[in-house]
Amino acid sequence: MKLIRLKISDPNGFRSLQPGFEHIFRSHRDLKKEEQIFEPFICAGPNGSGKSNLLEVLAAIFFQLEILRVHRSFLPENFLYDEENNPTGYKESDGKPCAYELEYLIKVPTELQSSKETLHAHVKVKKEMDKSPDIKWLNASEFKDTDHSGSVGEKERDFLLPEFVLGYSSGENEILSLPFFKMRFIQFDEYWHSLKHQLPYSGRPETRMAYMDNAFSQAILLCTLLFNDQERLKPFHEDVGIGELKEFRIIIKRQIKLNPNENADLPEELVHSEENDDGSKQNSINLIKLLEADENSASNFDPIVTRLKRCATCTFIDESTNTLYLDYFVNKETKKAFRLNFENSAIALFQAFQVLLTLNLYSVNEHIKRDLYNSNSHYVNETVPTLASDERIMRFKFVRFIKNGISETVTLKDLSDGEHQFLHSLGLCLLFGNTNSLFLLDEPETHFNPDWRSKFISRLNECLPESTSSDHEMLITTHSPFLISDSAPKKVLVFEKTNGKITIANPDYNTLGASINKITMNTFGKRETIGGRAEAILKEIYHRFNEGEDRKELLKEINQKIGDSVEKVLLIKTILDSMEEEAQD
DSSP states (O other), rough: EEEEOOOOOOOBBBTBBBBOEEOOOOOOHHHHHHSSOOOEEEEEEETTTSSHHHHHHHHHHHHHHHHHHSSSSTOOGSSSSSSTTTTSSSSSSTTSSSSEEEEEEEOOOGGGGGGGSEEEEEEEEEEETTTTEEEEEGGGGGSOOOTTTTTOOOOHHHHHSOEEEEEEESSSHHHHHHHHHHHHHHHHHHHHHHHHOOOOSSOOOOOEEESSSSHHHHHHHHHHHHHTTTTTTHHHIIIIOEEEEEEEEEEEOOOEOOOOGSSSTGGGGEEEEEEEETTTTEEEEEETGGSSSTTSSTTTOOOHHHHHHHHHEEEEEETTEEEEEEEOOOHHHHHEEEEEETTOOHHHHHHHHHHHHHHGGGGOOOOHHHHHHHHOOOOHHSSSSSOOOOGGGGEEEEEEEETOOOOOEEEEGGGGGHHHHHHHHHHHHHHHHOOEEEEEEESTTTTOOHHHHHHHHHHHHHHSSSSOOOOOOEEEEEEOOHHHTTGGGGGGGEEEEEEEEEEEEESOOOTTTOOOOHHHHHHSSSOOSOOHHHHHHHHHHHHHHHTTTOOOHHHHHHHHHSSSOHHHHHHHHHHHHHHHHHHHO
16 A cells, blocks of 8 residues: 555644644655655654654554454444444544544555556545544546445455554554554454354454564564575574574463353353362353364364464373463474465464464453553553463464574574564564555664664565565654665655644655765754763863863873764864964964
């Protein structure tokens, strides 16, 4: 997809984005001129200038649109669409932003394309206060078998909305994660509804939003290493020194205990009762019943846990806890098994992991869940309890791989913060590189060394190759001048906050190939190229020079204390010029 325009018409604005905030990402003329290469939007500016809020509002908008797209049966009550009582599909107080306009282009399926020149649908989403978002296909008449009025139904929403909306934040930006966390609970409710009513379940979430945090990072890395060849994994090898994946374990807890009030809406055949020592009854349920075949299952029932078992080197069941252990010693045959059992698709495997990891939310009660659905809070993680590892339905263990220069295999825990961040952010791009998706990356390179920062855009290019089938958009917030230096001015969005108003502008100079000093001075307003302490020392020496101290001693002190810099050279020149003038007199 390609973003065109965003306007916030909500009278309360959104976070720091004021009412009436508008940004034009690109014009139609620019779209025609754009080369078929990957170029993310780089969002730069001082802290607190609104960079992250732009990513947050896009995540919030597409969360609303996903709610319209998915089937209704498993949605919470406050998301259910009702023309008379709840026309928005959610409460206005909880569905911020409550009014906006968004335009973008997205590739349509090949069978609908009428020519090689017309590939993209022009989509306009308009949401007014107290109304449901209205989606229009503005150029529908240019395509085959479409309603030329531009009206959008359930069928059209499937391909007019991004294939995936993917979020990543390196810090504690929980506001960006809030729509994604809400969507995880909706994904859990989707499965729970199917389990409770014993309905068929596809084994993948119907919703398309995914957020990469610690719970999902191992899943993304495993899918990346299992499905990509050495050439595609080149950044992993060259920069982090990661070699072959050697082994990992998946632990699946089949059964959970139920509280007494949890039995009421469950069919009797799902509930297993045991007598405690005191004579009371303890009820439990097999939470993965729809995900694992047994001897009574139909022959065409091939759920995800059964497929994972077929890929495993060995399996073990701990009868005392009803826990399944799957061990994988990775070689060519292991990778072949995963390809055969998961549609030759890393994304299909990731979605299987996604379902199982989402089941770890089983312990969250309805009260907390309702509060989260209605939340506009900055503190999501404080709301959702964290389970101890042995209480989780699914977890990974012993993820080991080869690392250059180390004789024994290493685990993920052995890697530095920067290495984790590098593998996770690029792994996300490798995994979803061939999709029509929106990537929202909030400061993905904060723990990188300068060399990795300087290579990051190039590495993204390697992970997100252009193809006729994929069409992705990416926004990156950053404070790194290296990312700006690798971007054309039209792709750099400089944020500024003045008197409470956020504005965005492109740089007034050519950023592509510009020096780090120039970018630091022009974009981040840092006129000095040295640290604050060194700058203070030079200022103090300059003051002493003006007070008449011995200039030769001052020059000696400068050379002893201060390393090479433009500021040092300028002060030395000032002192030498004064000495030369004195000699001429």
